[in-house]
Amino acid sequence: MHLLSSSRSFLGSLLVCGSRKLQSPPERRISDTRFNAPLSAEEVARPVGVCTMMRLPYQESAEGLNAAFIGVPLDTGTSNRPGARFGPRHIRAESSMVRTYNATTRAAPYNSLVVADIGDVHVNLYNLKDSCRRIREAYQKIMAAGCIPLTLGGDHTITYPILLAVAERHGPVGLIHVDAHTDTGEQALGEKIYHGTPFRRCVDEGLLDCKRVVQIGIRGSSYSPEPYKFCREQGFRVVFAEDCWSKSLVPLMSEVRQQMGDKPVYLSFDIDGIDPSFAPGTGTPEIGGLTTHQALEIIRGSRGLNLVGCDLVEVAPMYDLSGNTALTAANLLFEMLCVLPGVQSY
Numbered sequence: 001m002h003l004l005s006s007s008r009s010f011l012g013s014l015l016v017c018g019s020r021k022l023q024s025p026p027e028r029r030i031s032d033t034r035f036n037a038p039l040s041a042e043e044v045a046r047p048v049g050v051c052t053m054m055r056l057p058y059q060e061s062a063e064g065l066n067a068a069f070i071g072v073p074l075d076t077g078t079s080n081r082p083g084a085r086f087g088p089r090h091i092r093a094e095s096s097m098v099r100t101y102n103a104t105t106r107a108a109p110y111n112s113l114v115v116a117d118i119g120d121v122h123v124n125l126y127n128l129k130d131s132c133r134r135i136r137e138a139y140q141k142i143m144a145a146g147c148i149p150l151t152l153g154g155d156h157t158i159t160y161p162i163l164l165a166v167a168e169r170h171g172p173v174g175l176i177h178v179d180a181h182t183d184t185g186e187q188a189l190g191e192k193i194y195h196g197t198p199f200r201r202c203v204d205e206g207l208l209d210c211k212r213v214v215q216i217g218i219r220g221s222s223y224s225p226e227p228y229k230f231c232r233e234q235g236f237r238v239v240f241a242e243d244c245w246s247k248s249l250v251p252l253m254s255e256v257r258q259q260m261g262d263k264p265v266y267l268s269f270d271i272d273g274i275d276p277s278f279a280p281g282t283g284t285p286e287i288g289g290l291t292t293h294q295a296l297e298i299i300r301g302s303r304g305l306n307l308v309g310c311d312l313v314e315v316a317p318m319y320d321l322s323g324n325t326a327l328t329a330a331n332l333l334f335e336m337l338c339v340l341p342g343v344q345s346y
Contacts, residue, residue, distance in 0.1 A: 035114055038100055046096040052117040053152070054095050054334065059116045062147035066113035067340055069150050069333070070142070071120035072135060075316070076128045077157030077194040081283040083316030087326070088120060088152035090317035095330035105300055106345040107338035115337065118142075128193055132161040139165035148340055150333055153313030155283070156183055159268050160198035166309050167207040170264040173308060174212030175199070176256060178298055179270035180219050180286035182238070184230050195314075203234055209263065210234040214256050216249075216298060217241050217273035220286040241288050249294050253301025260305050267302055267310040267336060269295075271329055279328050281320030295332060303339040310336040 039055040052058050053069035062068045071088030078084060100110050109115065121138045123131040139162050142149050151162060156179075166173060177183075177199065184203070185196040193201065202208050215231065219241035231238050237259070239252065272282045275289035290298075315329045337343070 035110055035112075036116055037110060040100070041096075051089075051092050051096075053092050054098055054100075054115075054117075054330075057116045059118060062118055062142040062145040062149075064114060065116055065118075065145065065147045066342065067109075067115045067148040067150060067337060068118045068142065069115070069152065070118050070138075071152040072123060072154035072158045072162075073120055074123040074125070074128075074131050074135075074153075074158055075155045075283070076123075076125055076131060078155045078283050079188065079194060079196055081316060081319065083318050084153060084155045084283060084314050085125070086317050087154060087313075087315035087329070090323065090326040091152045091312070091315060091329045091333070092117075094323055094327040095333070097327065098330055098334045101346075102335070102338045105303070105338055107343050108346045109334075109337045109340070109343045111346070112342055112344045113337075113340065128157065128191075132157070132193065135161035136164045140168065143169040148307065149309050149311075150336055151309070151311035151313075152329075152333065153311055153315065156195040156198055156268075156270055156313045157193060158198075158313065159311055160193065160201045162309065162311065163198075163202050163207045163266060164205065166264075166266060167205075170308050172207060172209040174209050174260045174263060174265040175202075175214070176260070176265060176267045176298070176302060177213065177215045177270075178217050178268070178273040178290070178295070179215060180217060180241070180272045180289055181270070181284065182215055182218055182228060182231050182236075183270075200230070208234075210236060212260050212263065212265070213237065214239065214259065216252070217244065217290045219288050241290065244290055244294060245288075249297040250301060253298060256301065257305060262306055264308045265302070265305045267299070267307060269299075269310070269312050269332060269336075270314045271312065271325060272314055274328070279320070279325040281317050281325030282314050283316045283319075284314070292328060295328075296335060299332060299335040299339060305339075307336075307340055312336070 276285035
């Protein structure tokens with residue numbers, strides 16, 4: 001009886017702080033106010049609750065949203081190390097560290113846009129073409145809702161069916177493509193759809209405004225003396241990683257903004273665009289890449305553009321046990337959210 005009485009007294013003391021009772025932790029739900037508010041670690045511990053992107057509410061569709069995080073856990077199109085199918089799950093887990101306000105750019109996305117996590121596309125891991133169909137249909141619904149998708153990949157194959165849906169609504173789009181590779185191959189092993197061909201297929205289908213395409217961070221060995229001939233023939237601007245070494249990319253992004261103008265732009269960021277010393281958790285790493293602060297300059301330099309969609313692809317978390325690659329991806333996706341049209345600064 002003495003122990004029970006002591007326990008009750010101790011529990012009672014935990015429930016009272018001075019004269020103020022501690023409140024139950026808030027539920028993760030769609031807010032009753034105009035905007036959704038991610039859970040704060042000042043109120044609810046980071047490991048608590050269902051794992052959603054940025055600790056946002058989850059909803060099943062894009063209806064009523066200005067922007068949505070969506071996962072595409074597919075790596076069937078991978079040519080080297082698999083594992084990007086686990087990217088969305090790990091990016092979401094690491095995103096609990098990302099807070100709600102961008103203190104550097106002063107962007108307050110959750111006070112400006114209605115945002116939620118709408119889950120994952122139900123891909124078919126055994127049939128890449130069927131997965132592309134499923135992705136396209138899922139993004140057609142997002143586009144129809146007037147929502148801007150922020151995609152967690154998945155290998156880079158997924159950008160092709162995403163852009164099929166985006167171009168249906170917006171017409172041919174400009175493209176800011178950060179990557180070690182141009183992903184403009186014609187085929188491999190007789191297949192025309194895999195993560196080395198998405199932008200070749202986009203050109204074939206007229207999805208890109210080719211005079212408004214810039215590829216940044218390109219590098220690595222090749223199978224021919226002219227691996228970038230196709231890109232140049234289309235009018236793409238190819239910025240090699242060597243041309244980015246030891247310099248700020250703020251001047252480059254000023255030129256890119258002029259090139260893109262006010263027409264629709266899509267931002268596709270392959271994590272292997274960043275040097276593997278910063279982001280080793282990817283399937284096709286290439287040395288000599290961009291730094292994380294250059295990645296921030298590229299994304300922040302996209303502010304003011306008419307962005308209609310963004311993706312972050314090729315995170316294969318098992319090759320980085322520290323979790324830093326997924327954490328980097330989560331931060332870059334937050335930065336993408338912060339530069340979307342309509343986001344206000346405070």
